[in-house]
Amino acid sequence: MDxxxxxxxxxxxxxxxxxxxxxxxxxxxxxxxxxxxxxxxxRSGVIRGYTALMDRRKLGKHIKAYIFITMRQHNAQLMNRxxxxxxxxxxxxxxxxxxxxxxxxMKVVCDNIEDFEAFTRERLTxxxxxxxxxxxxxxxxxxxxxxxxx
Amino acid sequence: MDxxxxxxxxxxxxxxxxxxxxxxxxxxxxxxxxxxxxxxxxRSGVIRGYTALMDRRKLGKHIKAYIFITMRQHNAQLMNRxxxxxxxxxxxxxxxxxxxxxxxxMKVVCDNIEDFEAFTRERLTxxxxxxxxxxxxxxxxxxxxxxxxx
DNA sequence: CTTGAAATAACATAGGT
DNA sequence: ACCTATGTTATTTCAAG
Numbered sequence: 053m054d055x056x057x058x059x060x061x062x063x064x065x066x067x068x069x070x071x072x073x074x075x076x077x078x079x080x081x082x083x084x085x086x087x088x089x090x091x092x093x094x095r096s097g098v099i100r101g102y103t104a105l106m107d108r109r110k111l112g113k114h115i116k117a118y119i120f121i122t123m124r125q126h127n128a129q130l131m132n133r134x135x136x137x138x139x140x141x142x143x144x145x146x147x148x149x150x151x152x153x154x155x156x157x158m159k160v161v162c163d164n165i166e167d168f169e170a171f172t173r174e175r176l177t178x179x180x181x182x183x184x185x186x187x188x189x190x191x192x193x194x195x196x197x198x199x200x201x202x
Numbered sequence: 203m204d205x206x207x208x209x210x211x212x213x214x215x216x217x218x219x220x221x222x223x224x225x226x227x228x229x230x231x232x233x234x235x236x237x238x239x240x241x242x243x244x245r246s247g248v249i250r251g252y253t254a255l256m257d258r259r260k261l262g263k264h265i266k267a268y269i270f271i272t273m274r275q276h277n278a279q280l281m282n283r284x285x286x287x288x289x290x291x292x293x294x295x296x297x298x299x300x301x302x303x304x305x306x307x308m309k310v311v312c313d314n315i316e317d318f319e320a321f322t323r324e325r326l327t328x329x330x331x332x333x334x335x336x337x338x339x340x341x342x343x344x345x346x347x348x349x350x351x352x
Numbered sequence: 353c354t355t356g357a358a359a360t361a362a363c364a365t366a367g368g369t
Numbered sequence: 370a371c372c373t374a375t376g377t378t379a380t381t382t383c384a385a386g
Contacts, residue, residue: 096260
């Protein structure tokens with residue numbers, strides 16, 4: 053991972069639709085070498101994939117919220133079941149296990165507040181092992197970056 | 203936004219590196235029509251852009267954390283300054299204004315715990331108007347989705 | 353890593369249903 | 370809106386240095 057790969061990573065995070073020729077010019081290498089480096093980054097798993105970023109509001113997803121989750125117990129079986137159940141909820145964009153009092157934090161996106169309420173009541177809090185949840189609605193987003201600076 | 207556009211949105215979120223021919227086949231249209239729909243989604247802002255997803259650990263970013271922020275006062279000037287300051291912090295991946303007791307929640311990524319400590323002490327809590335912050339380190343990630351289901 | 357060449361494939365556009 | 374057809378451009382692979 054030298055300076056040229058850093059540039060590749062940053063440029064492809066900014067805009068992965070650039071042509072290999074543009075990328076090659078930007079990093080100061082030939083198109084052949086540029087492509088070889090990109091392929092190597094893909095094969096090594098540094099680049100996990102390519103995605104199109106959508107405007108969630110234009111897709112009708114007007115509610116973004118964070119939900120803290122505390123488990124009743126912390127045994128492996130309940131945690132595994134929870135893990136599985138959360139992976140099957142399409143509203144969950146992100147779910148992290150935390151170091152601290154609360155066990156998990158998840159970021160959720162829904163069409164509207166009614167759907168959000170139905171989601172938490174019918175599909176989230178029905179997962180076995182959950183003690184309590186605490187939801188916070190997002191009012192506005194100041195920063196939303198697609199990639200890390202490298 | 204018909205059923206075909208839904209498919210396009212979902213497919214491009216899954217993998218934006220597919221060729222237009224593959225996309226056309228998957229949605230059941232000719233390559234020309236497929237491309238025209240994609241361009242229209244781009245122009246209308248439904249598709250905000252294209253990005254490469256990176257493995258943050260392989261880029262040396264080992265710490266992910268959430269930080270709650272409470273402001274001393276809630277006047278417009280302080281909020282604007284905060285907004286500007288946060289946008290200039292590359293460690294901040296996401297920052298949302300919340301409805302509730304805490305004012306903001308930000309997701310941060312750093313190389314290691316020392317950098318995280320330095321970040322909070324030297325560059326975050328020095329922003330004017332912040333009353334207090336509360337950090338939670340992420341232990342592991344259960345779900346991390348790049349796009350919404352549509 | 354570079355250049356250059358050749359094969360393949362994608363893109364953009366035009367004209368027609 | 371969609372399709373087919375066409376010229377242009379980009380990508381990919383390979384060889385040689």
